[in-house]
Amino acid sequence: MEPTNIQDPEYFHKVVDCQYACPAHTPVPEYIRLIAAEKYTEAYMVNWESNVFPGILGRTCDRPCEPACRRGRIEQEEEPVAICRLKRVAADNKGEVKHLMPTAPAQGNGKKIALIGGGPASLTVARDLAPLGYEIHLYDEWNKAGGMMRTQIPAFRLPESVLDEETGYILSMGIHTHFNHYVSSMREVLDKGYDAVFVGTGAPKGRDLELPGREEGAKNIHIGIEFLANVAFEHRHSIGKKVVILGGGNTAMDCCRTARRLGGEQVTVVVRSPFNTMKASPWEIQDAQREDIPIYNNMPPKEFVVKDGRLTGIVFEKVRVEYDDKGRRNLVPTGEPDVLMEADDVIIAVGQDNAFPWIERDLGIEFGRWDLPVLDKKTFQSTLPKVFFGGDAAFGPENVITAVAHGHQAAISMDLFCNGKDLLTDRPAPTTNLVRQKMGIHEWMYDSAVVNDDRYAVPHEEKTLALSNRKIEVELGFDVKTAFREAQRCLNCDIQTVFYTSRCIECDACVDICPTTCITFTANSEDEDELRSSLNMPALNKSQDLYVSGALPATGRVMIKDEDVCLHCGLCAERCPTAAWDMQKYFYGVTKATKIL
Amino acid sequence: MSFIKPQFHHPALPKNKVGYTKADYEGSISTLCAGCGHDSISAAIVQACYEIDLEPHKLAKISGIGCSSKTPAYFLNNSHGFNSVHGRMPSVATGAYMANRDLIYLGVSGDGDTASIGMGQFVHAVRRNLNMVYIVMNNGCYGLTKGQDSATADVGSINKEGSENPFQGIDLCSLAIELGATFVARSFSGDKHQLVPLIKAAMSHPGFAFLDVISPCVTFNNNKGSTKSYDYVREHIDATSELDFVPIHSEITIDYEEGKSVLAPLHDGSLLHLHKLAAGWDPTDRKSVIDLLQTAKSAGDIPTGLLYLDMNTRNLHDLMKTAKKPLNSMNESELCPGGAVLEGINAGFR
Ligand SMILES: Cc1cc2nc3c(=O)[nH]c(=O)nc-3n(C[C@H](O)[C@H](O)[C@H](O)COP(=O)(O)OP(=O)(O)OC[C@H]3O[C@@H](n4cnc5c(N)ncnc54)[C@H](O)[C@@H]3O)c2cc1C
Ligand SMILES: Cc1ncc(C[n+]2csc(CCOP(=O)(O)OP(=O)(O)O)c2C)c(N)n1
Ligand code: SF4
Ligand code: SF4
Ligand code: SF4
Ligand code: SF4
Ligand SMILES: [Mg+2]
Numbered sequence: 001m002e003p004t005n006i007q008d009p010e011y012f013h014k015v016v017d018c019q020y021a022c023p024a025h026t027p028v029p030e031y032i033r034l035i036a037a038e039k040y041t042e043a044y045m046v047n048w049e050s051n052v053f054p055g056i057l058g059r060t061c062d063r064p065c066e067p068a069c070r071r072g073r074i075e076q077e078e079e080p081v082a083i084c085r086l087k088r089v090a091a092d093n094k095g096e097v098k099h100l101m102p103t104a105p106a107q108g109n110g111k112k113i114a115l116i117g118g119g120p121a122s123l124t125v126a127r128d129l130a131p132l133g134y135e136i137h138l139y140d141e142w143n144k145a146g147g148m149m150r151t152q153i154p155a156f157r158l159p160e161s162v163l164d165e166e167t168g169y170i171l172s173m174g175i176h177t178h179f180n181h182y183v184s185s186m187r188e189v190l191d192k193g194y195d196a197v198f199v200g201t202g203a204p205k206g207r208d209l210e211l212p213g214r215e216e217g218a219k220n221i222h223i224g225i226e227f228l229a230n231v232a233f234e235h236r237h238s239i240g241k242k243v244v245i246l247g248g249g250n251t252a253m254d255c256c257r258t259a260r261r262l263g264g265e266q267v268t269v270v271v272r273s274p275f276n277t278m279k280a281s282p283w284e285i286q287d288a289q290r291e292d293i294p295i296y297n298n299m300p301p302k303e304f305v306v307k308d309g310r311l312t313g314i315v316f317e318k319v320r321v322e323y324d325d326k327g328r329r330n331l332v333p334t335g336e337p338d339v340l341m342e343a344d345d346v347i348i349a350v351g352q353d354n355a356f357p358w359i360e361r362d363l364g365i366e367f368g369r370w371d372l373p374v375l376d377k378k379t380f381q382s383t384l385p386k387v388f389f390g391g392d393a394a395f396g397p398e399n400v401i402t403a404v405a406h407g408h409q410a411a412i413s414m415d416l417f418c419n420g421k422d423l424l425t426d427r428p429a430p431t432t433n434l435v436r437q438k439m440g441i442h443e444w445m446y447d448s449a450v451v452n453d454d455r456y457a458v459p460h461e462e463k464t465l466a467l468s469n470r471k472i473e474v475e476l477g478f479d480v481k482t483a484f485r486e487a488q489r490c491l492n493c494d495i496q497t498v499f500y501t502s503r504c505i506e507c508d509a510c511v512d513i514c515p516t517t518c519i520t521f522t523a524n525s526e527d528e529d530e531l532r533s534s535l536n537m538p539a540l541n542k543s544q545d546l547y548v549s550g551a552l553p554a555t556g557r558v559m560i561k562d563e564d565v566c567l568h569c570g571l572c573a574e575r576c577p578t579a580a581w582d583m584q585k586y587f588y589g590v591t592k593a594t595k596i597l
Numbered sequence: 598m599s600f601i602k603p604q605f606h607h608p609a610l611p612k613n614k615v616g617y618t619k620a621d622y623e624g625s626i627s628t629l630c631a632g633c634g635h636d637s638i639s640a641a642i643v644q645a646c647y648e649i650d651l652e653p654h655k656l657a658k659i660s661g662i663g664c665s666s667k668t669p670a671y672f673l674n675n676s677h678g679f680n681s682v683h684g685r686m687p688s689v690a691t692g693a694y695m696a697n698r699d700l701i702y703l704g705v706s707g708d709g710d711t712a713s714i715g716m717g718q719f720v721h722a723v724r725r726n727l728n729m730v731y732i733v734m735n736n737g738c739y740g741l742t743k744g745q746d747s748a749t750a751d752v753g754s755i756n757k758e759g760s761e762n763p764f765q766g767i768d769l770c771s772l773a774i775e776l777g778a779t780f781v782a783r784s785f786s787g788d789k790h791q792l793v794p795l796i797k798a799a800m801s802h803p804g805f806a807f808l809d810v811i812s813p814c815v816t817f818n819n820n821k822g823s824t825k826s827y828d829y830v831r832e833h834i835d836a837t838s839e840l841d842f843v844p845i846h847s848e849i850t851i852d853y854e855e856g857k858s859v860l861a862p863l864h865d866g867s868l869l870h871l872h873k874l875a876a877g878w879d880p881t882d883r884k885s886v887i888d889l890l891q892t893a894k895s896a897g898d899i900p901t902g903l904l905y906l907d908m909n910t911r912n913l914h915d916l917m918k919t920a921k922k923p924l925n926s927m928n929e930s931e932l933c934p935g936g937a938v939l940e941g942i943n944a945g946f947r
Contacts, residue, residue, distance in 0.1 A: 074605045442598035442631075450603035505827050507632040507815065508787060512640035515620075517607045537607045554831060569603050577632025577815045 001528055003550040003558075006498065009432045012586040014545060015563050016493045018083055021068035023405035025430075025590045026050040028065060028083055029494045033446065035086055036487035038480070043090035045100055049596040050589075052124050052170075052404050053149075055162040058088025059475065060153050062281065062399040070493050073541070074516070074565055079455035081490045082478075089483040091162070097169075102131035102594055104174035109133030111418045114194040116183050119147020120400045121391025122200035123170050124407025125414065128593040130173035132415060137194070138175050141182040142233070145171060147202055148392075149400060151229040152251070154258050155471045186359040186387075196386045196414040199373075200403070203392040205355040209246065209348050213304030217311035217346070221304060224251045224349030231258055231470070240344020242266045244314055246301055247349035248278035253288045255347045260291050261470035267293050268341065270314075272300035272331065274321055287474065290460075291467060300331060302338060304346065313342040352397045372396060379423040380410040388414055411593040428591035437495055437570075437583045444583055446492050448570040450515075456486045492568050496586045499559055501549040503580035506557070510572035510581055511536065516565045519572060524551070524558045531560060539564060602626045614650040622646045622653065624671040634786035634812030634827075635665050635734045639672045641789050642703070642732075645796035646673060649844075656701040657693055661686040661715060664741045665707035665734035665812070673703075684715025687722035687731075691913075694727050697923035698914050701800055702729035709739040712748040712767045723776040723805055728912040730799040730806045733769055734786070736814035737825035744817025755822030770904055771890050773807040774883060779910035780806035781886075782903045785830055786813065794842035794869070795903060801863040804910035811899065830899060837875040837889065837902040843868040861906050871903060880906050 004011060014020050018028040027046055034043035047054035061084045066072070069080030111134050115122035118140030126136050144150060145167040149158065171177060183189060189197055206223035208214075214221060220240065224247065230236040243264040245256045248271035259267045269288065271278055275297045278285065289295065299316035306312065316339045319331040354372055359365055364384040366374040373382050373389050380388045390406030392398060413423050437445040459476045460466070466474050478486060511519045517537040525531050532539040532546065539546060539562035549559040573581040602623070610618040622643040627636050646656070653675035660666035662683035669678050677700065681689040690704050704722075711719045711733050722731065737750040746756055751766040773781050780802040784792045792810065799806035811830050813819050819826045824833075838859075845866040858872035859880055871880060878889045886905040893900045913919075924932065 073608065075608055078605075448599060449601070450605060452604050505632070506787065507634070507813070507827060508637045508640070508789070509632045512636050513602075513627070515603045515606060517610070537609065540609070554828070565605075565607055567603050567605060569599065571599055571602070571626075574599055575627075575631045575636070577630065 001524060001526070001531060001546065001548045003501075004545070004547045006547075009430050009588060011545065012434070012496050013430075013588045015496060015566075016586070016588065017068045017070045018065035018081075019494070019588065022051075022065045023402045024051045024408065025405075025588065026065075027494065027587065027589065029490055029492050030587070031090060032081070032083070032086055032487045032490040033492070035089055036447070036484055040090050040093035041095045041097060041100070044094040044097055045597060047087055047090060048097070048101070049592070051401060052127055052407075053120060053166045053400065054087050055091035055166050056149055056158060057401060058084060058086075058091050059158050059162070060149070061087070061401055064401070070491055070565070071489060074567070082455055082458070082486050085458050085475075085478055086483060086487060088477050089480065092477050093480060101169060102173075102596060104130045105133045107133065108135050111135065111195040112193070113137070113414065113418075114139065114189055114192070114197045116189065116197065116199050117147060117201035117391070117393065118142070118145040118177075118179070119200055119202050119391055119403060120149060121393070121403035121407045121410070122147075122198060123167060124404045125198050125200070125390070125411045126175050127170045127173065128408060128411035129415060130170070130175060131594040134418075136175050137178060139178045139181050139183050141180070143179050145177065145179075147200070148225075151232050152225055152254065154228065154254050155232070156257065156261065156466065156474050157254070159471070159473050184358050186363055186365070190363065194386070195418050196388065198410055198414065199359075199387065199389045199393050200391045200407070201356070201393045203352040203354045203397040205353045207348070207351040207353060209301065209350060211301060211303050213306045213311075216306040216309065217304045220311040220343075220345045222345065222347045224255045224347050225352060227347055228254060228258060231262065236262070238263050240264065242342050242344045243268070243347065244341055244343040244345075245269045245347045245349055247271065247351070248273065248280055248295075248297075249349065249351070250280045250284050251352075252349035253280045253284040255349050256288055256293045257291055258470060259345075259347065260293065260467055264345075269293060269295045270299050270301070270316060270341070271295065271297045272319070274298055291463065298331070299339060305340065311343060311346065313340050314346055315340050352392075354393060354396060356393075370396065376423070378409070378427075379413040380406060381413055381417070381423060386417065408590060408592055412591075415593045431587070431589040431591050433587040434496070434498070435585045435587075437585055442574045444495075444570050446495050446583075446585070447488070448492070448495075448568070448583070450491065450567050450569050451488045453485060453489055455489065456482050494586050494588075495568050495570070495583050497547075497561065497566065497568070497572060498582045498584045499547065499549050499561070500580050500582070501551075501559070502553060503578040504549075504552055504554075504559065505578055505580075506552055506554045507577060509575040509577065513571045513575040515569065515571065516567055518562050518564075518566045520560050521552070521557050522560060524548075535560060535562060537562070599626060613647055615652050617647065617653075619643060619647040621675070622651070622673055624669070624674040627668075627671045629664055629667065629671075630814075630816045632815040633664065633740075634736065634814070635668050636671070637786040637789065638732065638734055638792070638810050638812055639668045641786075641792040641796055643672050644789065644793045645800065648793065649797050649800060651701070651800075655699070656703055658703045658705060659686050659690045659693065660705040661707070661710035662741070663707035663710045663739070664814075665736075666705060666710055667741075668734070669703075669705055684710055684713070684718055686710065686715065687718040687727075690729055691722065691725070691727055694729060694913065695919065697925060698728070698919075698921070699923050702727070703800075704729050704731040706731065706733050707740070708733055708735040708737060708747045708749040708769075712769060716748075720772070720776055723773050723778050723807070726777065726779070726805045726910060726912045726916070728804055728914070730796070730802075730808065732796075732808045732810060734812040735769070735809055735825070736812050736818055737766075737823070738814050738818045740814045740817060744814065751824040754824040755820065757817050757820050757823075768890065768894065769809045770807070771887065774886060774905050778807045778905070779804045779907040780903070781905040782807070783809045783811070783899070783901045785811045785834055785899075785901055787827060787831065788834070788901070791836065791840055791902060794840045797842045798863060798869045798903065801865045801867055802910075804912045833897060833899045835875070835893065835898045835900050837878060837900045837904065838871040838880070839873045840902055841870040841872075843870055861908065869903065869906075875900065880904065883907075
């Protein structure tokens, strides 16, 4: 194999599994170390630069970083670092931060931008562009900013005060807000002469189920996201005692837990498919189960039962899963009798769709499959050059952190566009830096010792109290002592093992000490698979790279390191007599339209 | 500086027949200098013990004093061990071996510990044919006391200060053969491919198995002009044969060229296969081995591999017809049969 090109910014980035998996590429180990050092404000700002909503995300993030966390690969039972909940620790314990944030300049740059929708995607664009002097107009149909973070995520998971604080940081950058303003015509927006327009209107349409009885029982059959919005805006305060929720995603989990708090005593979730294929995050399912909400699987709904004009229940079929020749999943009836479940109310939470009824189709904005806009995946530009999309509106429903990541990229595109630059060739490269960590002969600037602790659990509010009021937050967050211990579990994957081929004398010391058998000295081969299987421990996880050196001076062999289960413990570098291994901290930052830190 | 090893290992680490992973044969984190050859030998011992499915409690490690003699702390943490006095490892090993013949004895020593202060002990351990593996981690200097030339330093070798060694070096392999050792090998810490099968074979040899392992001292004897540096050894090394350890009941899969290979049956039924033999050398013929060593010496080569092997070996217990049972498994009446028995013995001498 060719020697690894460590100059490629993505090589070491990929080694930082969590950061690589984070859509916004938050420098996770950096903020975790700051938390361990009790530098909560700094940890908050590292987050804020990347993900804009550390307090919100520290409670609600979908955390794609955690399944990617190296720690989860090291041992079977081992669990990832509680990356998300540590983020909350930074937010909970930070000091004053407003003065660390950029402000809008007194003199604008003369350009005007419209943001349609006030969710995380639009707010991110606003944050990144306001300090550059753009005049920013934000439109949302509701009376406050936040989008689905406010209308959908229930208050017992995300207190309003946290939302107000973090949306407030952005709005106070001189954003012109147009709340309670549903934009019903894109043509009108374009006619106002904005230099660029960003569409961050989300995926606002909840799917329905056309089953017998749907119309007759309409009064007690609700669409999940409408139900949650009505609760959030205090339009609804109660629900029947027996409530059935249809659907197995996170919306279903929020609906059932909300129903429990509005008076639902017998709240049940029914999913058409098996438990292990449910879309909801495992922790959301656990939280629902903890609140005495049973989940029934393999039961698709058949009809709503309506008596005397009032919904009384819902009938389910029983199915099992079968796979056909092509590996496609089919739900096949088992032949068992149907099940009738009594219900005063039914909530349908089976997915969301995009909807752009307000965008006229003759403006040059093309739409493709599923009525989604045709976009450049990197620049988020639509087929009408001054119009950009991001968040759920771009490629369908995702999550807050994805919306933020889109917002950053769209902001860069819009700034380039407004300055007449090329959106691709003038795009800024990521900011990277590699810094030696050596302090003495065998001392490192980072805490290299690997602790054995299991993942710490976040404490929860007492159940009866939590269920008594929908605004009582269930999760209490780590206290700082537990946070420190949890932070110590992080393996510092950004402290890279950097190999200097010409210094190596092939003494084998690194091979002998490496606790996870990552390093092999061997004859090179063209065939990567052959090399992978011939290492001291075969490198079978192909999603992880091999770090290959050039030919070694003494024998012409090569050093091959499997990045997969490296603990970043620094022992190879400590045992190397010639400093052929060095531990160096890699910083990777997605460049933003405005330099924040 | 790390003082403890992380407890995590590769999640797919395989287990051997007795249910242990390689990591189960490791010891505490080494305190030797970074890059010391001794650490590689420790790693080879770990690998060998893992591969022969050793139950760790069936082995005793015994050492003297020196960086080399410290290494038993860095491998086989679950085995027995005795870190003795400078040069006195053979006496302690003899005592332990007499008391319990059922253990594998792994003696670990340095060139100072063996060829200087311990020479008197070493030679007797060889000629008594203790059933043990005796490894000398040979760096040509006294590493622990800051690198003075040892008795195995070659004449003319230059030390770190730049002075040339005026004295003849002792060749421990020739000496061991001279004294009747029946398994004599030389290897290099940087060649695990050769070292691991040698250690495995030595452990199944039923008599005194001697391994002289050249092991560079990176701190005091890895300079230009030293004949025990990584570079010098790599350049002058000359494997006398290729080596395969064939465990019990496994098939021989390689076709060996006739007349150019030696098949040595080992004590436990396993086989040691030597092939691609050096010209004019037969590892079972003492004279040819001495010739080989002498020729290499004058040419400045370092022959490695299994140099000499004699399967017809009778170890100390056989020679002295001692009890088969370990002393610790005998009860008081067996160990102390009483006055009447003593009387009988005394009477036998009258
Ligand atoms: C029940 C539920 C729970 C969720 N929980 C989580 C969670 O825990 N973690 C997570 O990461 N994600 C969660 N999500 C997903 C997350 O909320 C969204 O992915 C994210 O908010 C999308 O952000 P956005 O900026 O694209 O748009 P949105 O947040 O959807 O914001 C769009 C805004 O635009 C407004 N709007 C739409 N059309 C117009 C118009 N024509 N004129 C004016 N205003 C308009 C909408 O009313 C809305 O306020 C959840 C979603 C749901 C439904
Ligand atoms: C009786 C006695 N004399 C002298 C010493 C000092 N001493 C300690 S180690 C050592 C030499 C060790 O050399 P070697 O066996 O080659 O070990 P190395 O450190 O080179 O591995 C000496 C002379 C001692 N510890 N005890
Ligand atoms: S161990 Fe730390 S740095 Fe590594 S992936 Fe997990 S959280 Fe990220
Ligand atoms: S840092 Fe070095 S010694 Fe530690 S696990 Fe990674 S490769 Fe192995
Ligand atoms: S410890 Fe250093 S010199 Fe020795 S083999 Fe490893 S990289 Fe090379
Ligand atoms: S002094 Fe020499 S022998 Fe001793 S540990 Fe250091 S390198 Fe090894
Ligand atoms: Mg020595």
